[in-house]
Amino acid sequence: MKNKFFRKTYQIGLIALLCGIALESSALAADSDSLRKELRLQAVPFTQVEITSSFWGPKRDTxxxxxxxxxxxxxxxxxxxxxxxxxxxxxxxxxxxxxxxxxxxxxxxxxxxxxxxxxxxxxxxxxxxxxxxxxxxxxxxxxxxxxxxxxxxxxxxxxxxxxxxxxxxxxxxxxxxxxxxxxxxxxxxxxxxxxxxxxxxxxxxxxxxxxxxxxxxxxxxxxxxxxxxxxxxxxxxxxxxxxxxxxRGEKFYAKEHNIPLDKYTGDYHQDMYPICDTKTIMGHAVRAAYLLSGCTDVGRETHNEDLLRMVRRVWNNTVYKNLYITGGIGPSAHNEGFTEDYDLPNVSAYQETCASVAMILLNHRLGLLYGDTK
Incomplete structure (x- = not known):
């Protein structure tokens, strides 16, 4: 009786979880593919910020x-x-x-x-x-x-x-x-x-x-x-x-290094698809996040909504399917970057510091552009 109860509870919970994931995925897809209102906030200059906390203050002094x-x-x-x-x-x-x-x-x-x-x-x-x-x-x-x-x-x-x-x-x-x-x-x-x-x-x-x-x-x-x-x-x-x-994504490196297109994989250098067609985070983590940061800056100032839509789409894929609970990205030491969605091993996690810094740069830009706390 007890086992039946827990089995049923587990099944209901699993169904609810799957429904939640489906709804969330649907909402995220709509969020990334639809037009977003741009707030274009301005950051407070760091020269006007005083850090007085007992934790960060001494570290800044050091x-x-x-x-x-x-x-x-x-x-x-x-x-x-x-x-x-x-x-x-x-x-x-x-x-x-x-x-x-x-x-x-x-x-x-x-x-x-x-x-x-x-x-x-x-x-x-x-x-x-x-x-x-x-x-x-x-x-x-x-x-x-x-x-x-x-x-x-x-x-x-x-x-x-x-x-x-x-x-x-x-x-x-x-x-x-x-x-x-x-x-x-x-x-x-x-x-x-x-x-x-x-x-x-x-x-x-x-x-x-x-x-x-x-x-x-x-x-x-x-x-x-x-x-x-x-x-x-x-x-x-x-x-x-x-x-x-x-x-980006015109497979220039295949031409530069005389690699036949049918043998070329450009994911490490974010050279696999035309930039605005990119759907997922891929390749070297630092390169990927730096590129997305640059795309955000360029898209914002040139009013390129296709470019900004791509950034939102890849950001969603990164945060919801490729992000460690610590905020780190890039699980693999082999390519200092990404493998496949949900591949987030603990013991072998690479999570390069530069990649985390690059994610901060990207999130700061998106936060200013859209004013979204997520």
Whole structure:
């Protein structure tokens, strides 16, 4: 009798659960595929926010007083800055240090330092950033190009491997750092370097005759160009960001690497479907969330509802079928990303920190756009 009761209760509960999932899925589908009212909220500037809690306050102080300086010191030791000094002199592959994306780590550290300058100015940190900016300025080519790896190690291979080489990714992180520095200090020494590089990239990539096709294997420059556009008002950067976004999924990397289309799988690089036809989160987690963030920025400013509808659809798939209870994404260490819906193992969970940061960036953008607390 008792077993029958529990069996019946279980069956009723299971039916209710399945009905709830079906209703929720239906509602989510309607939510993502229908037009959404845009509130276009503006974030409160972080410079107007004071953190006083006993938990976060001391951690912020540690970051300001110790971590930022230690980070810049370690970047010096690792060779990130010396690589750029080499770039100012030309090819010297024997003395280059680290992987090909070394420049990006320096720019991330500089961006963090700029945010600290904006809230807790010190002349020492200001001077240190100016010193590094001077190194970057000397590493910049006459045409505007900056990348220590491809200047020092393989100058003849510029733009030959967009899928793997991180050139546009490094550029994006420079743009973000330069905008942060300009907003924190009002000085344009770094911003001018960034705009010169962006102008050069715009002269290379685009739909116009004489320009080349392609988009970054590791998305990042899309959202960075939007920041550069907002800081300068130069519509070239908005147009370039839109170019990189709307052509995504044209299987460019198959052409770049001479892979037959019937043997090509572009999911790792989000190059499997035309961007607006994408239905699920896929591939490398950081790349995917950065791309969605850039798509949100571009869609918002170009009023591209097809693009925004795709972002909402993929966000729903991510949050309801591919998100850990911790908020982490990307279960697999094999591809640092996604496998299939509901594959969320505990012991082998990868959940890269960068992917969580990228999800914060995406959710912040969507929250401002729609004012939706979910």
């Amino acid at each position: 970051n300001r007083l110790s971590s930022i300086a230690a980070n810049l010191e370690n970047l010096e030791k690792a060779g990130n800055i010396s690589n750029l000094k080499l770039a100012a002199k030309g090819k010297d592959p024997e003395h280059y240090k680290g992987p090909l994306f070394m420049d990006s780590d320096l720019y991330k550290g500089m961006e963090a330092a700029a945010y600290t300058l904006a809230t807790d100015y010190t002349p020492e940190l200001d001077a240190e950033l100016d010193r590094i900016i001077d190194v970057i300025a000397h590493a910049q080519g006459e045409d505007g190009y900056i990348n220590s790896y491809f200047t020092v190690v393989y100058p003849e291979r510029r733009w030959t491997n967009l899928r793997d080489a991180h050139e546009l990714y490094c550029a994006g992180h420079m743009f973000e750092a330069a905008v942060a520095h300009y907003q924190a200090t009002g000085k344009k020494n770094f911003l001018n370097i960034a705009t010169k590089f962006a102008d050069y990239i715009d002269s290379v990539f685009g739909d116009e005759p004489g320009k080349r096709a392609g988009y970054p294997g590791h998305p990042e420059i899309e959202l960075a160009l939007m920041k550069l556009w907002q800081a300068t008002g130069n519509d070239r950067y908005l147009k370039l960001a839109n170019f990189f976004v709307i052509h």
